[in-house]
Amino acid sequence: MPIIEMHLLTGRTVAQKRGVAAAITEAVCAQLGVQPQQVRILITEHGGEDFSVAGQTAAMRAEAAAASLPTKDPA
Amino acid sequence: MPIIEMHLLTGRTVAQKRGVAAAITEAVCAQLGVQPQQVRILITEHGGEDFSVAGQTAAMRAEAAAASLPTKDPA
């Protein structure tokens, strides 16, 4: 240990995943005095209908946000 | 918090996911006295070979159930 499970919305790039794995590992080692080899990180990605806040899924929020965007000048 | 992780077999519709997110959030707020904004729900879906009861995967059970169905031929 530490064993870390990180839940993310889908869509991160490979570079972001590699960057965050390295940065979390460094942060954990510095703060808890463990060796990098002890730190394991598992990422689980969730789609837009698989994460909700206040009873609304992320996809619902994205739809609502898109609908309230000002229309582009039709002229 | 509360933060809720829900494990489901794959195959729920968008409407079911939105419905259950809203209903769980309402139930949790009513029972625990928290605000909707505090309730986060994560869904993880598992395929038929990724969930087992009594050492048999859901896919094995589905196969067994299909095999034991009475043939339709009424004659």
Place this chain on the structure above:
Amino acid sequence: MPIIEMHLLTGRTVAQKRGVAAAITEAVCAQLGVQPQQVRILITEHGGEDFSVAGQTAAMRAEAAAASLPTKDPA
């Protein structure tokens, strides 16, 4: 399934836990068309130093909130 893991801050009463278990189960059955017997719920409680938002633990927030309370009239 569904199998549900719920993370809470410590301190809920037995009545709250029983109430929320019943209410979530009812919500899930109504929305997903499953039988109550299929619904399992696991609660994990986390102490005030074991949950953080924006890098601050719940205990830090509680301390900050207490410190900013108006002092009771010393007169």
Place this chain on the structure above:
Amino acid sequence: MPIIEMHLLTGRTVAQKRGVAAAITEAVCAQLGVQPQQVRILITEHGGEDFSVAGQTAAMRAEAAAASLPTKDPA
């Protein structure tokens, strides 16, 4: 209970998943004195960029390992 969540790298066969579900269930029943019907196992698979040790993802390790393989005799 017991409820068991198993995290694996992607790529196991159906036979492996069925085999490990049966074997874990048997092990748990023998050691803890529970009935098979009580044992539920959930598998979550993680891709090569979604699991890291020491701040390096499994995919990074696989690339490094491939790069250090002796070239096959070109003759």
Place this chain on the structure above:
Amino acid sequence: MPIIEMHLLTGRTVAQKRGVAAAITEAVCAQLGVQPQQVRILITEHGGEDFSVAGQTAAMRAEAAAASLPTKDPA
């Protein structure tokens, strides 16, 4: 990996925990072809009000079972 999370009701002995850790590890290695050193197991224990089936906590079930026990022959 594999990384395994096992949820148990509280009350297992040290011997049971050591026995099940060894037995699961052996089962996983035999079925998935991994080395013992790769297998990590995390146990989380849940109290009687923190696990429910069909909307009833384990403690509720235990109370109901106790109440329906035949009284011991008073003669």
Place this chain on the structure above:
Amino acid sequence: MPIIEMHLLTGRTVAQKRGVAAAITEAVCAQLGVQPQQVRILITEHGGEDFSVAGQTAAMRAEAAAASLPTKDPA
């Protein structure tokens, strides 16, 4: 999101928990471009019999390490 679950052996100090919550949050925001308010971290602590590697619990390893320590001055 991100929502992060961190599993630790018991025994970290309050200062360590606060330090690691802040450092992980900073690392995640810098790498994934999210706001601190979006980052939630849950810590679950596991006792010495509740974490095993290679089928041996942490407590077993600690016992074995203690037993193999050189005796203090044999004279």
